[in-house]
Amino acid sequence: MTSDTTDAFVAFDSVQKSYDGETLVVKDLNLSIGKGEFLTMLGPSGSGKTTCLMMLAGFETATHGEITLDGKPINNIPPHKRGIGMVFQNYALFPHMTVAENLAFPLEVRKIGRSEREEKIARALDMVQMGAFGGRRPAQLSGGQQQRIALARALVFEPELVLMDEPLGALDKQLRETLQFEITNLAHELGITTVYVTHDQTEALTMSDRVAVFDDGRIQQLAAPDQLYEQPQNSFVAQFIGENNTLMGTVSKIEGGVAEVTLDDGEVIDTVPVNVSQVGERTLVSIRPERVEFNKDRLHPDAHTLKAEVKEFIYMGDIYRTRLSVAGNEDFIIKTRNAPDQRRLKPGEMIEIGWRPEDCRALDA
Ligand SMILES: Nc1ncnc2c1ncn2[C@@H]1O[C@H](COP(=O)(O)OP(=O)(O)OP(=O)(O)O)[C@@H](O)[C@H]1O
Ligand SMILES: [Mg+2]
Secondary structure, eight states, X not given: OOOOGGGEEEEEEEEEEOSSSXXXXXXXXXXXXXXXXXXXXXXXXXXXXXXXXXXHHTXXXXXXXXXXXXXXXXXXXXXXXXXXXXXOSSOOOOTTSOHHHHHHHHHHHTTOOHHHHHHHHHHHHHHTTOGGGTTOOGGGSOHHHHHHXXXXXXXXXXXXXXXXXXXXXXXXXXXXXXXHHHHHHHXXXXXXXXXXXXXXXXXXXXXXXXXXXEETTEEEXXXXXXXXXXXXXXXXXXXXXXXXXEEEEEEEEEETXXXXXXXXXXXXXEEEESSOXXXXXXXXXXXXXXXXXXXXXGSOTTOEEEEEEEEEEEEOSSEEEEEEEEXXXXXXXXXXXXXXXXXXXXXXXXXXXXXXXXGEEEEEO
């Protein structure tokens, strides 16, 4: 789901943020989020994700630029009218209230009657698998349980906009996966617009309509999960999202949407020119491990092949992960599905590998 600024529910317009008046931790952020969209901000620690969320929540002000909610500047909307549900990194529950009272609070503020309130509280607690804990105080819960209550409290009043900062960070894998599914389902069912922050890329890819990859205070790429993974726009995104093989080379020809790259060991391959434009430019060529083929009968007819030496074979259950030495790269990984007819490669073996030219992208070096 994409939207332009005109029908954006949330919009950041040339937003900059500095805490000390010198360093910009958010640099010229432009971002439009559509109504009902689930957008995730993904990026390394310190890249400015929480800062963006805090500005959107109204706890920090932008140093420059403007943030609008439903077309209105956020500063002009009083906090109680913002209709924003929040789960922050340090989930602050009201310590003197029970779990049920914590959840009742946002409903009371909104003047929701008792029976409806109880219904909504029960549903929200069930969602986070905490139905039996309504009478406890936060101090009597584990960190992960508190986090789940904070999540329930943010969703219980069915807000129009929910901001979540690493809401599943303290949970084990199984519960995290259950809740990922529950959160996205609920958000889509209720038409809630969600801005979600994580540094877990799998979480970002599985939950989101679109993902904004942050680095150094800037959005490096904003795209749907499949596009982000399959068509990274620069080498940061290619390396940050998923596993990625890289080969260094120099552009030797650009013609008809194909960049011919001479790799540093002299091999010549065809690539998609993503952010190279001139002959002589250095480039980092990127190929996903699951797009590399070594079975001759499965190779695409246009596939270019390179010689490779098998260094290591790792059995991972559902897949085989094999490390190769290719064109000077000793860490070239291929992943193959564990199928009955799939051959297990042996260290020391010499093979030919190949891929479709469109799966091989020439990025900035
Ligand atoms: N209140 C503050 N005062 C001064 N500097 C701050 C403040 N909050 C954050 N920063 C700085 O701003 C930068 C961005 O921080 P931010 O919390 O937005 O990162 P983040 O992407 O959320 O990181 P993480 O994944 O670790 O939570 C960091 O360099 C951080 O040190
Ligand atoms: Mg943060």
